[in-house]
Amino acid sequence: MIRTIVVLGGGSAGLLAALSLKARLPQLAVRIVHSREIGIIGVGEGSTGDLPNHLHGFLGIDPGDFHKRARPTWKLGVHFEWGPRTSFDYTFTKTFVGSVPGLPRLLGYYAWDDCAALDPNSALMHEGKAFMRLENGVPLIQRNVAYHIENADFVAALEHYATARGIVFTEGKMRAVEPGPEGVGALVLESGERVTADLFVDASGFRSELLGTALGEKFESFDDALFCDRAIAGGWERTTEPLLPYTRAETMDAGWCWQIEHERHINRGYVFSSAFLSDDAAEAEFRRKNPLVQKTRVVKWRSGRHARTWVGNVVAIGNSAGFVEPLEATAIFVISNASRALAVALAESECEPTKTVREVFNCIVTRMWDEIRDFLAIHYRYNTRLETPFWEHCRRATALHGAEPIVRYYEENGPGTAFAGYLLTPETSIFHLEGFYALLLGQRVPHRRVRPPAAAEQQTLATLRATHLAQARRGFGVAESLALIRSPHWQWTPGFYQQ
Ligand SMILES: Cc1cc2nc3c(=O)[nH]c(=O)nc-3n(C[C@H](O)[C@H](O)[C@H](O)COP(=O)(O)OP(=O)(O)OC[C@H]3O[C@@H](n4cnc5c(N)ncnc54)[C@H](O)[C@@H]3O)c2cc1C
Structure with missing residues (x-):
């Protein structure tokens, strides 16, 4: 019988998982262990249309309050500068x-x-x-209109809602994992504290401390379909640029560049393949095409997912479970869906999940990752815009x-x-x-x-x-709509967002 849950990680994955569990099963004691020293990833700012429904439907977070705290803007889809047309739009x-x-x-x-x-x-x-x-x-x-949200603002807003709903936070770095009969027995923090629970959610980001490192669950690579393995992330303070209602995806020499719209800031980043371009050459191309870019940083990853994401008493959610590049901004989608699936699985099994329940959950999550890989593959296989070694390789080799x-x-x-x-x-x-x-x-x-x-x-x-x-x-722009929903006259229709 699961009564206590410890979530390792206080990024968007850990917080969404904790909030989802508490929303469906308020009787559970949910605790988040996280380390401000390790920090959160700081990227991950576009969503799909599922997120507003998850936040305001499943989690019951008031949209007006959320708009005040997290200051999202709206995203209708992705504007692709891709293939032989000047551009095309993918709406949801x-x-x-x-x-x-x-x-x-x-x-x-x-x-x-x-x-x-x-x-x-x-x-x-x-x-x-x-x-x-x-x-x-x-x-x-x-x-079905998605959000753009700055990662730090999103996490701060979710921390507020988590605290208000009785989720307990422990600030501290985990330094070891004690094994137990179900997989993990306890997390040992640097303070010496031993943290025990009936179920552990691994939301430790790319470190995958529990599922990947402690349990050694097999990682299945997507490297025959997705060749990009790093990004240069940057951006600039908005000047007179219009606030666009979409994410831009622009073809680059060895990958592509995102543009995500925040109210005061434009977030830009170059996703590329290190097999075809060095960090310095990528930075040079990125800055040449985006002269306003200020500070940049490099983020590295491997594309793929773990074979199973629920193993024994550990469920991985977020970057600890798997990762694909942000071409369709799907990570928060998988996080929300896996969190809902876990909450429902626990509710329906009356908090006594069996092997069958774990297998069904794993099947659902695996199917999500694989469909995302397959969808992204067609973006690479058929983009005929540039004749560079990277794109020639994609057209020839993308599975x-x-x-x-x-x-x-x-x-x-x-x-x-x-x-x-x-x-x-x-x-x-x-x-x-x-x-x-x-x-x-x-x-x-x-x-x-x-x-x-x-x-x-x-x-x-x-x-x-x-x-x-x-x-x-005759429609409303993003800036005009934001001003309107923040005015004292605006009221959200109760039950507008459903799940
Ligand atoms: C370049 C790039 C762009 C992206 N763009 C998008 C996007 O547009 N849309 C989208 O949906 N997703 C995007 N993502 C994915 C994004 O990272 C995730 O959506 C999301 O932020 C999930 O992060 P996380 O919570 O899994 O990990 P993190 O934010 O890294 O959080 C990990 C947490 O674990 C804690 N932790 C780790 N180890 C320990 C330890 N030993 N002890 C204590 N605490 C620990 C950390 O302190 C932190 O709180 C992007 C990713 C990259 C790399």
């Missing part, structure tokens, strides 16, 4: 597998020449706006794994959905066929069903785009 909404009256085929079939503004969110991204304007003059804030049947089906039949359930299980898929098609069409990966739309179809498409764009132009 369903477009390419959707249909509209007057067009006999799914919308994806009409995206070959121009994939912009086929849905309201892609029109909003095109116009640099965050939300459509409702007839009563207020923004139509949707639940597609689970994306292989999706790409094959698409190449033969276009963005169809006849066998959607065979290609990806709709209930458990993260990106769905929509996401895969958005990247394949965005990069103009050829398929055999490309044909010019008939005159009537062209007219329908032109009207559709013009309508979306005109509505988007």
